Amino acid sequence: MKKNVASICCVAFTSLLLACLCARAQAPVAAETPAQRDARMAWWREARFGMFVHWGLYAVPAGEWKGRTDLAEWFMDATGISREEYAKFAAQFNPVKYDPDEWVRIAKNAGMKYIVITAKHHEGFAMWDTKGTDYNIVQRTPYAKDVLKPLAEAARRAGLHFGTYYSIMDWHDPSQSPAQPGKHYNPTKMDPARKRAYIEEMKTELAELIHETHTEVLWFDGEWMDWWTNADGRELYAYLRGLAPNLIINNRVGNSRNGLMGMDKGEGVGDFGTPEQNIPAQGFGPGVYWETCMTLNDHWGYNQHDNHWKSPEVVIRNLVDISSKGGNYLLNVGPTAEGTIPAPAVTILGEVGKWLNVNGEAIYATAPTPFAGDHGHWEADAKADGKDKRHWIPRWDWRATSKPGKVYVHLFEWPGKTLRIDVGAVKVKAATLLADPKHAPLKFVQDGKTLDVQLPDKPLDPIDTVLVLDTAK
Numbered sequence: 001m002k003k004n005v006a007s008i009c010c011v012a013f014t015s016l017l018l019a020c021l022c023a024r025a026q027a028p029v030a031a032e033t034p035a036q037r038d039a040r041m042a043w044w045r046e047a048r049f050g051m052f053v054h055w056g057l058y059a060v061p062a063g064e065w066k067g068r069t070d071l072a073e074w075f076m077d078a079t080g081i082s083r084e085e086y087a088k089f090a091a092q093f094n095p096v097k098y099d100p101d102e103w104v105r106i107a108k109n110a111g112m113k114y115i116v117i118t119a120k121h122h123e124g125f126a127m128w129d130t131k132g133t134d135y136n137i138v139q140r141t142p143y144a145k146d147v148l149k150p151l152a153e154a155a156r157r158a159g160l161h162f163g164t165y166y167s168i169m170d171w172h173d174p175s176q177s178p179a180q181p182g183k184h185y186n187p188t189k190m191d192p193a194r195k196r197a198y199i200e201e202m203k204t205e206l207a208e209l210i211h212e213t214h215t216e217v218l219w220f221d222g223e224w225m226d227w228w229t230n231a232d233g234r235e236l237y238a239y240l241r242g243l244a245p246n247l248i249i250n251n252r253v254g255n256s257r258n259g260l261m262g263m264d265k266g267e268g269v270g271d272f273g274t275p276e277q278n279i280p281a282q283g284f285g286p287g288v289y290w291e292t293c294m295t296l297n298d299h300w301g302y303n304q305h306d307n308h309w310k311s312p313e314v315v316i317r318n319l320v321d322i323s324s325k326g327g328n329y330l331l332n333v334g335p336t337a338e339g340t341i342p343a344p345a346v347t348i349l350g351e352v353g354k355w356l357n358v359n360g361e362a363i364y365a366t367a368p369t370p371f372a373g374d375h376g377h378w379e380a381d382a383k384a385d386g387k388d389k390r391h392w393i394p395r396w397d398w399r400a401t402s403k404p405g406k407v408y409v410h411l412f413e414w415p416g417k418t419l420r421i422d423v424g425a426v427k428v429k430a431a432t433l434l435a436d437p438k439h440a441p442l443k444f445v446q447d448g449k450t451l452d453v454q455l456p457d458k459p460l461d462p463i464d465t466v467l468v469l470d471t472a473k
Contacts, residue, residue, distance in 0.1 A: 034287055041271065041289055043161060044217065044248050046365035047113035048323050049356075052165075052293055052332035053103070054300040055147075056121045057089040059337040063303030072334065073301030076123055076171050080183045083172055090125065090140035098147060098339025100154040106341055107160060110349035111356030113364070114161035116219050116330060119148060119209055121165070121301075122186070124172030128212065132205040135172055147339075152213040163217025163248075164209050166202075168228055173198060190227035199232070203239060210244050220252040220270075230254045233269040250274050250291075263290065275327075279318065281392040282375055283325035283368050291328035294318070296345050302334040309344050312351035313463045317396075319352075319363060320410045320464060324399040325375065326368040355463060358435050362408035362466045366401035370426055374400050408434065409467040414459045419467065423451045427472040434466040442467075 032040070058075045065071055065079055076086050107115055120126045128146045129138035138144050152162040170176055171185040175194035178185040190198070209215050218240060223233070233254030240247055251257055254269030262275035263284070272289035279292050296315070297306045310318075315331065322329045333345045356363065369375070376394035397413040398421075407426060411419070423446070431442040431453050443454040451469075459465040 050114040051107040053117040060089040072299035095339030100151040110353040116163035119164040124170040167222035169222030187225040369400035407469040430470040435460040
């Protein structure tokens with residue numbers, strides 16, 4: 001197809017812009033002090049709750065294929081479908097009901113403070129008009145429009161932060177061959193002669209995301225192949241921080257993640273750990289940032305048969321548990337191929353938002369619990385093979401979060417008329433219930449480490465009634 005002058009100028013301008021960005025990235029990233037890093041991470045750390053969105057061509061089959069109904073974002077790998085056959089789904093991807101302002105409204109009503117969406121999943125299909133490949137939503141679908149920039153703009157209009165997910169592994173790219181052709185794509189094998197060109201293509205696409213969406217978080221995945229190394233991760237991290245010094249990047253930019261536990265098992269790269277579908281037994285102490293990512297049902301991408309939704313109670317208590325340990329909660333939704341978030345997800349998130357409207361003070365910008373033992377305890381097993389074995393016994397009656405001068409005790413189980421807890425060295429000055437509009441003072445007695453608080457007969461909220469303890473700073 002012949003290009004017109006305007007198109008040529010547009011391409012030239014984009015190329016010049018990316019060249020300038022790339023040149024800027026060659027400068028080394030200045031070393032950060034702990035205080036500078038904490039300042040860069042401040043908004044993310046204080047947000048506590050975000051929406052993850054997995055959206056791509058896998059939404060078209062909606063979980064079904066040749067009698068199977070258990071598929072989603074790993075469709076290519078699970079079925080062994082050829083690249084050519086899978087790419088035909090692009091002609092059916094037409095999200096005419098996509099409304100980025102509606103998605104943002106759903107996230108904001110849920111009390112979420114940021115959104116992270118798949119710019120490119122393992123399938124290799126880009127959800128914006130990238131110059132890195134024509135295998136993208138603008139060039140290959142009847143919709144023919146970018147979906148990322150409108151969502152980024154809608155998020156910022158509503159006061160939410162915006163991030164993008166990007167897979168290092170690419171099942172569609174010719175530089176990589178499937179692990180078992182005709183059966184599985186993961187983990188891909190890289191043609192050594194093509195690796196450098198592929199990394200440069202990645203840089204082109206990532207620079208576009210930074211420039212066009214002003215992404216504040218880059219959430220990498222698909223980093224576990226043998227051909228991707230920590231050295232590659234450090235190079236990419238430095239390049240991206242050179243483009244955007246305030247950018248926040250997860251630890252999957254390197255290759256040292258300890259599986260789904262999500263934290264680094266060795267010399268790590270990136271700014272925060274990524275536990276997946278699990279909540280660590282305990283926190284990791286000051287200066288260690290982490291975020292549990294989790295599905296709202298049993299799949300990341302859309303599956304029309306998956307109605308195994310987490311209840312509002314489970315979501316709220318997960319959020320509290322994570323916050324009490326100093327982490328963030330990134331909760332996923334999988335939109336349909338038409339561009340709508342499933343109605344059950346919207347309903348559940350709305351109920352979570354109602355709780356946060358009342359109790360958000362006890363979640364946002366909080367620090368971990370100041371008390372010992374409120375998450376549970378390690379219990380020793382009998383010795384085996386000459387080694388001591390231990391297992392974690394969680395407790396689920398309450399959790400605690402904190403701010404200067406306040407401790408928030410989240411009561412999952414109502415203790416009756418008296419709550420007795422060990423507050424350690426914390427000195428309590430007053431006690432109220434956060435959901436009580438009158439904030440009527442509660443009677444309490446503190447005897448050393450032991451605090452007894454007199455409570456009403458019934459909880460104000462059966463999921464989590466928050467007791468606020470004003471403390472000596």
